[in-house]
Amino acid sequence: MRLLTDVAAIVALASLCAAQNSSTIPSEVPLYGNSPPVYPSPIGNGTSNAAWTSSYSRARALVAQMTLEEKVNITRGYTGKCVGNSGAVPRLDVPPLCFADAPDGIRGQEFVSAFPAGIHVAATFDRDLMYRYGHALGAEYRGKGINVALGPVAGPLGRVARGGRNWEGLSAVPYLAGACMGAITRGIQDTGVIAAPKHWLLNEQEFRRRESDVGEALSSNVDDRTIHELYAFPFANAFREGAASAMCSYQRANNSYGCQNSKLLNGILKTEFGFEGFVVSDWGAHHSGVASANAGLDMVMPDGGYWGQNLTEAVNNGSVSAKRVDDMATRILASWYQLGQDEEFPAVGVYSSTVKHEPIEVQDDHPALIREIGSAGTVLVKNVKNALPLNNPKFLSVYGYDATVKSTPWQNPSRFGGGYEVNFGWDILNGTMITGGGSGSNTPSYVISPFHAISDRIARNRGTIRWDFDSENPYPPYFNSEACLVFVNAYASESFDRATLADEYSDNLIQNVAVNCTNTIVVIHSAGIRTVDTWIENPNITAVLFAGLPGQESGNSLVDILYGDVAPSGKLPYTIAKSESDYGTLLNSSVSFDYFPQDNFTEGLYVDYCAFDKDGIEPRFEFGYGLTYTTFNYSGLDVGQVAANTAEYPDPNVPIVQGGHPQLWDDVLTVTVNTTNTGNVPAAEVAQLYLGIPDAPVRQLRGFHKIYMDPGQTATATFALTRRDLSVWDVVAQQWRLQRGQYNVWVGASSRDLRLHGTFEIVEEWAKHARANRGRTP
Incomplete structure (x- = not known):
């Protein structure tokens, strides 16, 4: 185990040297190319809500009865009936957990449904359909006795236009991706199946995503603010809805492999986001024993050669603490209890097509x-x-x-x-x-x-x-x-x-x-x-x-x-x-044949339509665009008042829960607008709200509302904006911050078809505010 740790350290040091020698990486930008250490790994406490408290209490009691070898065994993946299978503790009636693909339907089985892909669901801009989609997926997974559904996907977010897996994700726009992630996660878990949002984090291309004979995997070098406001943003919605697992990614992030990146796992996921569940590696994304354990990885798939007996030895020689292994096992079992899988969960019904078996039909309606x-x-x-x-x-x-x-x-x-x-x-x-x-x-x-x-x-x-x-x-x-x-x-x-x-x-x-x-x-x-x-x-x-x-x-x-x-x-x-060529540096995946390849996200927050707006490029069809068989009119924009006593930073005395600081999810502003079907055909319109936040891209999606209207009908779209929607990540304070200044509000039919404009202002003392200008056409 000592040798494995030393090798990992050498690789990390060489990667860091390569990054520091690159003239394209600004050394003054926090995190960029250099992932800081965050130790120890936070101990899950189950305090997000009463259900988690109960699940953790039961899990701790069960873990207390286990030997070290049994605790280690449930952190290790095995090949078997499912794509992934965790270890079991038969004497305590702890079964192996069954993991299966995919985020849009069970792969490789009979009598299952092929659902639309994630990117297609995002194109509906319909929160109700997103939830129903997740719930139907979860029902099929449960029907097959699958404990963990490997999805939904917000990594890749979709930074690279030609990215091979963008279709699995939900949009390069974090607000839309986040709305999808939250609704789908809630739908899956309402059926008693564990959702595993993936891939955490910064997995934005396929080229050199994994180590090979050519060298180490690509390093996604991203600054602190961009990580929070863009790439981690949609995952927070999934965790807010209670996601009980998360899958870490293949590539390196700021020169540290995703499944042993202590800043991403211990720092952002388990501390800032208050994650109560367990982190599982992608298949073959495990690169070390001690380093990954201490960095916050809880379960390895599929075989875990660096763990198993090696992890037992690491605990015995003090390289990994007994508390860390207890926490791994507790997080896994707490998630099992949290989704009620200890009671009447169906037996695994996953079979090879070459084996005669009793059909299990889960397609329903x-x-x-x-x-x-x-x-x-x-x-x-x-x-x-x-x-x-x-x-x-x-x-x-x-x-x-x-x-x-x-x-x-x-x-x-x-x-x-x-x-x-x-x-x-x-x-x-x-x-x-x-x-x-x-x-x-x-x-x-x-x-x-x-x-x-x-x-x-x-x-x-x-x-x-x-x-x-x-x-x-x-x-x-x-x-x-x-x-x-x-x-x-x-x-x-x-x-x-x-x-x-x-x-x-x-x-x-x-x-x-x-x-x-x-x-x-x-x-x-x-x-x-x-x-x-x-x-x-x-x-x-x-x-x-x-x-x-x-x-x-x-x-x-x-x-x-x-x-x-x-x-x-x-x-x-x-x-x-x-x-x-209009996509510029965001067209292709980075092509590097260095032993330690670097991919510098120098564009920061400016991807997709934000990049087009910044560079003054006219798109053929902009984000949010779509025609129908009727026409719609927008009127009556009303921008309310910012909630009183809205401080610059969230209250540090309020405990973090899963999904982050609870005040980030407080509604602080309500915007309403009227839409009228002015044509002759019944149809639905997606009213979209874009916010101009100081010191940020000129417009960012911060609301959408899909409403079905008959001809001549007028309906009101209501947008409830949270503190997080209005905030930026303060890299010095390491907090989400509400800034002083004027904020612009646009509502329209796409990111460029903006029908109405208003403003509001956040002024001194963080509780005073100005009434918006109402209903102006830009």
């Missing part, structure tokens, strides 16, 4: 929810010449490889779930895409393709449909066709970052169809940002839909939108540029 989310997360970005909704057409032409299911799951499991070992062999012509690749993929029991659903609808009208799924230049055109639908996609996966945000084959296909069809409708199933400027202004292209990664009901969700059964209401959870 989830297809209806999947269909609803699929439609709600579909974003209409162009619609001219009354192209959509379709008016019960009698003749349609369908083109493109993405329109139908063309490959079988066992030929290409990365298309529809299963393993992810074949990701590198994905072929663009292999059929419709409902999920991305890797451990975040899911396994549908069936897939309703777009062509399947369109065919059913055409059949109802006794119409005609013609198709060509294979040609780049379909010919001849069908001149009786009322519309030509072209289906393309943009794939992404774990293990590699995207090479491009568009592809020549798909762009050629779209343009070739449009040459011969004056009513060409483009549908893109995309794992993230997809640029469109080679053809978007073509007058024959009348409508464009970003259909995301909608899950197994893909075709039904889309047809509901195409035929107007559901008016589109999705909004873009990212910014689509006119040119890939």
Whole structure:
């Protein structure tokens, strides 16, 4: 064990030297490139609420009966029926915990649902759907006897436009990602399943995320303020909702590996966020014995070669304290008790497809929810010449490889779930895409393709449909066709970052169809940002839909939108540029072949639309953008008064609970606005609130409210802003701070379609405030 510690120290020292020798790292910025030590690891106390107090009391009593070897055993992962399995203590009736992927559906099992991907759920901007999504996921995990669901995902946040796993996450905008993280976590855990938000923290690219023969894993070098205001921000929502586990990441953070980074684990997670649960490593993210234990890691997956007997020895020789191991075991068991898994939790029902077993069906009525989310997360970005909704057409032409299911799951499991070992062999012509690749993929029991659903609808009208799924230049055109639908996609996966945000084959296909069809409708199933400027202004292209990664009901969700059964209401959870170069240094993952590669987040807080605003770049389609089949008017902006007795910093005498200082979650300001459906179609609008905080990006999303309205109906959107929403991270005080000064408030339909503007002011004594200017149009 001493040798392992010394090797880790040498690696850390070499990394630090490499960082200090880099001229691009500003030494005066706190944390940047140098992760400070935070020891000892905080002992979980269970004081966040009465439920945690009870869970900790029971866990401590159980741990007190265990031998050192038994305590160590439950911190170690084993291979077995599940993706991960913890150690058991049979004599005390402590079972192994079953861990399973993925954040959008159980991977590799039968009779389970393939839900929409995280990025698609975020595009709904609908808190109710986010919760119902999490609850349905949790119900399926519970039905299979799975204790821990490995999700939701806010790491990657989505800093890099071509990041391979952005689709698993929930938006590069921390407020939207946080709202999703909180609602999904609460939904999962309301079913009695432990949620494990991941990957904590700063895991923003796939290239060199892990150590290899080339050298150590990449180091994400990020300053203290950016960590708090951007990357850790959405995780706080998950912890606030009681997440009982958290998964640490592969890469290094400020030159310390994520699963032995004491600042991230002991400092931010367990101290600032008051985390009561247990930290589990990503699979193969364990790099040391003593160092990771003392830095705050509580459980290792899957085999834990550095722990086991080695951890027992470390306790016996004093390298790791007995209290630390007691805390590891207590956190794990307290989480088990907290979710009620000690009573009537189903037996593990996870099986290999090659083993005969009794089927366990857990789909329930989830297809209806999947269909609803699929439609709600579909974003209409162009619609001219009354192209959509379709008016019960009698003749349609369908083109493109993405329109139908063309490959079988066992030929290409990365298309529809299963393993992810074949990701590198994905072929663009292999059929419709409902999920991305890797451990975040899911396994549908069936897939309703777009062509399947369109065919059913055409059949109802006794119409005609013609198709060509294979040609780049379909010919001849069908001149009786009322519309030509072209289906393309943009794939992404774990293990590699995207090479491009568009592809020549798909762009050629779209343009070739449009040459011969004056009513060409483009549908893109995309794992993230997809640029469109080679053809978007073509007058024959009348409508464009970003259909995301909608899950197994893909075709039904889309047809509901195409035929107007559901008016589109999705909004873009990212910014689509006119040119890939507009993303600047945030386009590609960093490419470094140094032994200690460094990735410097020099942009700080300025990612996605904040970067476009800062640099004065006009996007093609901005964050929050999305059209529908009606129009909306905004009026009556009312910015209330800042709550009295709102001090500059949270009260230091108030104990921290899980999710951070409780005063950060206090509502301190309420903003209301009226929205009116001024068209002829019932539809939902997402009113979005952007806040101008002093000494911060000019506008930051700090509220959204989705409201369904009939024609002529007016509804009120209410935004409750918390202390955290108005604060910045003070790197000197190491606290969230409310600053003096004037704050701008904008409400509108996107980050650039800002209909109303108001202000409020926080002045001396932190309790006085000025009434807002109301309802001004900018």
